[in-house]
Amino acid sequence: MEIPADILAANEAGRIPNGVSLEYLAQSHDHSALVGIVFMASVTGIVFILRLYARISLIKKTGLDDWLAILTWTIYVSFVTLSIILINMGTGRHIEYIQYILSTAAVHRTEVFDFAAHILYTTALFLCRLSSLAFYHQLTARVNRLHKSIFFVVSFLFAVYLLQLFLLIFHCNPITSLWPNAWQPGFENYKCLSWGLVYSINSGLSLPCDLMMLTIPALLIKQLQVSSDKKVKLSFVLLPGVLVIVISAVRVWLVVKCQWATDGRWAYSPMLCVENAELAGTLIAISVPAVKPTFETMSVLTGNKSSHQTG
Numbered sequence: 001m002e003i004p005a006d007i008l009a010a011n012e013a014g015r016i017p018n019g020v021s022l023e024y025l026a027q028s029h030d031h032s033a034l035v036g037i038v039f040m041a042s043v044t045g046i047v048f049i050l051r052l053y054a055r056i057s058l059i060k061k062t063g064l065d066d067w068l069a070i071l072t073w074t075i076y077v078s079f080v081t082l083s084i085i086l087i088n089m090g091t092g093r094h095i096e097y098i099q100y101i102l103s104t105a106a107v108h109r110t111e112v113f114d115f116a117a118h119i120l121y122t123t124a125l126f127l128c129r130l131s132s133l134a135f136y137h138q139l140t141a142r143v144n145r146l147h148k149s150i151f152f153v154v155s156f157l158f159a160v161y162l163l164q165l166f167l168l169i170f171h172c173n174p175i176t177s178l179w180p181n182a183w184q185p186g187f188e189n190y191k192c193l194s195w196g197l198v199y200s201i202n203s204g205l206s207l208p209c210d211l212m213m214l215t216i217p218a219l220l221i222k223q224l225q226v227s228s229d230k231k232v233k234l235s236f237v238l239l240p241g242v243l244v245i246v247i248s249a250v251r252v253w254l255v256v257k258c259q260w261a262t263d264g265r266w267a268y269s270p271m272l273c274v275e276n277a278e279l280a281g282t283l284i285a286i287s288v289p290a291v292k293p294t295f296e297t298m299s300v301l302t303g304n305k306s307s308h309q310t311g
Contacts (some may be wrong), residue, residue, distance in 0.1 A: 001026055010101045017100070025097050030087050033269035037087075040280040041080045048073055051287040063138065068131035069286060075124040076279050082117040083272045086110060092269025099183055108178060115177040117272075118199070119168060124279055125206065126161040129213055130154070132286040136216050146219060153212050160209055164202045171198050196259015203252040206278075210248050213285075214241040240285035247278045 003022045010016055016025070051069070055062050086092075090102055091110045098107060133150050140146040169175065172192040179195045180187045221231055254271040258264040 006101055007097075015100050020096050020100065025094060025101060028093055029266075030092055030269055033087055033092060033273045034084060036273045037080060037083055037276045040276050041077070044073075044076070044280040044283050047284050047287050063134065065131045065134035065138075065286070068127050068134060069283070072124050072127040072131060072283060075120050075127065076283060079117055079120045079124060079279065080276060082113055082120065083276055086113050086117065087269050087272060089113070091265070092272070093265065095263050095265040098265055099181075104185060107181075107184065111179045112177045114179065115168065118202075119165070121275055121279065122161065122164045122168065122202065125209075125282060126157060128279070128282045128286060129157050129209060132213055132282075133157075133216075135286065135289065136220065139220060140216075146216065146223070150216065153216070156212070157209055160205045164205060167193070167198045167201060171195075194259060196255060196264070199255040200252065200259070203248070203255050206248050207245070207252070210241070210245045214245060217241070240281055240288060244278060244281040244285055247274055247281055250274050251278060 001023050003026050007016075007022055007025050011022060016022070048069070052066070055066050089106065089110050090097060091114065093101075098110075102110070133154055137147070137150050140150065172178070172180070172190045174190065176190060178190070180190050180192060218235075221235060224231065251271065251274045254267050254274055257267040258271055261267065
């Protein structure tokens with residue numbers, strides 16, 4: 001294994017204690033996380049472009065859900081960018097790498113970027129859910145009970161979002177964007193909730209939100225006066241939402257592992273990958289219904305082309 005220059009330099013400077021091997025410090029699974037994040041962003045981008053094409057060119061009508069989705073996409077791209085920066089800075093390496101190889105200034109930067117990234121992440125999820133609710137609000141106009149329930153869900157989501165922001169912003173006294181570790185200079189100047197506690201609570205709060213977002217379309221499909229076969233086909237639209245709930249649950253597990261495992265930082269890159277997957281999955285879930293006209297148009301065009309060729 002080739003030892004990176006920064007580890008060799010730290011070893012030369014005597015910053016690495018006995019018992020910590022250079023090979024161990026050089027271990028990294030950053031590449032797989034980066035590939036996963038870029039892949040998900042690319043797929044989401046394609047689906048989102050198809051959504052916009054369907055709304056602007058085919059339906060020729062945009063709504064509040066589209067504008068919220070566009071805003072969500074913008075924030076999602078920013079989160080993807082920060083995730084890549086954080087991974088490249090070494091935040092997903094062994095805790096010993098962060099403690100002994102990174103400078104104090106570099107560790108501070110990773111903490112600030114992590115803080116900013118998760119403000120964006122939390123906001124993007126909130127806006128994405130609002131976009132979905134705006135879409136369901138249109139669909140449930142004739143279903144009085146569901147129509148009213150959407151206002152309750154909006155209120156609940158807003159309350160959860162404010163609580164999540166509150167925990168992020170006020171995690172330390174005095175307020176800081178840092179997440180001080182016991183081995184960092186200045187740790188004694190802050191009284192903080194742990195990174196893992198804040199993120200575990202926020203992750204736990206996201207789960208009921210995701211369940212609510214899945215329940216509304218499920219109830220809507222159930223109340224439709226259509227055949228069972230049609231309902232089954234419509235239920236496939238819910239599949240991305242189910243995956244989002246699974247991803248959200250995995251994120252809770254990874255956050256707990258990041259904070260309380262012996263070498264929790266090793267799970268940070270996978271956690272970022274899962275968070276990107278959650279946002280990507282949510283964006284895809286709210287875009288699938290809007291993308292349908294695009295595929296219907298493509299199907300018609302393909303059918304016409306085949307007919308002409310046959311004729």
